[in-house]
Amino acid sequence: MNKSTKAIHTKFQRRDAWDALQIPIYTCLAYEFDNADYMSDVFCGKVIVPDYSRVLNPTVTHLEEIVANLTGAKEVSAFNSGMAAISAMIMCVAQAGKNIVTSKHLFGNTYLLLTQTLKRFGVEARLIDLTNLEEIEKSIDSNTCCVFLESVTNPQMEVADIKEISKITKKHHIPLIADTTIIPFTQFDGKELGLDFQVVSSTKYISGGATSLGGLIIDYGNYPEISSLIKKDSVFNLGGYMTPQAAYQQIMGLETLEVRYKRQAESAKKIAEMLEKTSGVEAVGYCGLESHPFHEVFKKNYGEEAGAMITIDLKNREACYDFINSLKLVHRATNLFDNRSLAIHPYSTIFGPLPEEERLSMDIKPTTIRLSIGLEDPEDIYEDLKQAIENAQ
Numbered sequence: 001m002n003k004s005t006k007a008i009h010t011k012f013q014r015r016d017a018w019d020a021l022q023i024p025i026y027t028c029l030a031y032e033f034d035n036a037d038y039m040s041d042v043f044c045g046k047v048i049v050p051d052y053s054r055v056l057n058p059t060v061t062h063l064e065e066i067v068a069n070l071t072g073a074k075e076v077s078a079f080n081s082g083m084a085a086i087s088a089m090i091m092c093v094a095q096a097g098k099n100i101v102t103s104k105h106l107f108g109n110t111y112l113l114l115t116q117t118l119k120r121f122g123v124e125a126r127l128i129d130l131t132n133l134e135e136i137e138k139s140i141d142s143n144t145c146c147v148f149l150e151s152v153t154n155p156q157m158e159v160a161d162i163k164e165i166s167k168i169t170k171k172h173h174i175p176l177i178a179d180t181t182i183i184p185f186t187q188f189d190g191k192e193l194g195l196d197f198q199v200v201s202s203t204k205y206i207s208g209g210a211t212s213l214g215g216l217i218i219d220y221g222n223y224p225e226i227s228s229l230i231k232k233d234s235v236f237n238l239g240g241y242m243t244p245q246a247a248y249q250q251i252m253g254l255e256t257l258e259v260r261y262k263r264q265a266e267s268a269k270k271i272a273e274m275l276e277k278t279s280g281v282e283a284v285g286y287c288g289l290e291s292h293p294f295h296e297v298f299k300k301n302y303g304e305e306a307g308a309m310i311t312i313d314l315k316n317r318e319a320c321y322d323f324i325n326s327l328k329l330v331h332r333a334t335n336l337f338d339n340r341s342l343a344i345h346p347y348s349t350i351f352g353p354l355p356e357e358e359r360l361s362m363d364i365k366p367t368t369i370r371l372s373i374g375l376e377d378p379e380d381i382y383e384d385l386k387q388a389i390e391n392a393q
């Protein structure tokens with residue numbers, strides 16, 4: 001079966017009592033057992049069936065199985081947000097005295113998790129340039145517990161070459177973990193790229209119309225000692241397991257992911273090309289543009305379609321504020337890959353609380369606007385962007 005078919009036709013673990021066509025939302029907390037022996041077997045992990053919905057729930061399991069089916073992963077674990085999945089993942093690889101080799105270009109909360117939260121637990125984050133293979137090689141030492149990267153950094157639009165980096169991590173026998181939120185896992189083969197684990201904010205593309213928060217750890221099974229910690233330590237002890245309501249919404253989102261992604265990527269490319277020729281726009285960031293510095297690396301790792309995130313640079317911060325204030329169709333909001341188009345000024349919002357030097361060291365510029373292209377007609381989206389750019393002169 002191809003992926004779009006698998007997304008819809010992955011079988012339920014058990015036939016529903018009423019033959020419901022969609023997976024029911026099992027909102028129950030506890031499950032009943034026929035006798036004490038069986039109950040003991042389940043609680044001791046000899047038989048895997050749900051006993052308590054913080055650690056196992058049939059609706060969530062179904063989402064995990066669809067994602068495993070789509071990615072070829074050995075195991076998938078679903079969490080109640082992208083950050084819950086990322087923090088759970090890191091808690092399974094890091095310990096006091098260890099270091100994480102990663103980028104200075106990170107999603108805001110991941111940056112704070114690695115540089116502030118984990119610092120209190122004695123874990124060091126080495127923020128380097130992951131597009132420089134020599135620098136990666138030099139930064140790894142005997143205390144490095146993983147290399148962590150983001151497939152396309154947001155909003156800098158940098159693309160590290162996963163295929164090349166995985167050769168280095170394999171040589172050193174350390175896990176390569178990628179946050180692949182920006183390009184859905186249906187678009188590439190994570191195993192073939194050499195990833196050991198993917199973490200995903202399924203809040204974004206997977207949920208689609210911004211219906212629910214969610215996070216996933218996609219585990220290819222190359223590090224069994226870490227795999228066992230994910231289910232036991234992370235899900236059981238940290239308590240970030242996905243809710244059945246969110247899992248249902250995300251399953252519905254997955255069913256339409258492929259068509260949404262195609263349409264959004266196609267519109268984004270069209271709009272990026274028009275923005276390149278629009279006066280008042282100083283730069284356009286989009287990996288699908290041939291002029292983009294990471295176009296070739298992007299294509300090599302993720303294929304032709306380059307997703308729905310675009311950045312534009314205007315002449316200064318005031319122009320960016322005027323632009324944002326002039327939008328009529330595109331919404332002033334955070335989030336990515338909603339069905340509706342969104343715009344935000346990352347410097348003053350997502351990264352606003354950080355000191356100016358820190359923002360600049362992360363290449364967060366006061367002149368950049370981030371756009372997420374939705375499912376509206378691309379002409380309508382462009383018209384709105386164009387009038388807002390004109391108002392920002």
Ligand SMILES: *Cc1c(COP(=O)(O)O)cnc(C)c1O
Pocket residue numbers: 081082083084107110150154179181182201202203204213214215336
């Ligand atoms: C949104 C996002 C996250 C965090 O996900 P939440 O679901 O909001 O917790 C992490 N990484 C990237 C790249 C994101 O875009």
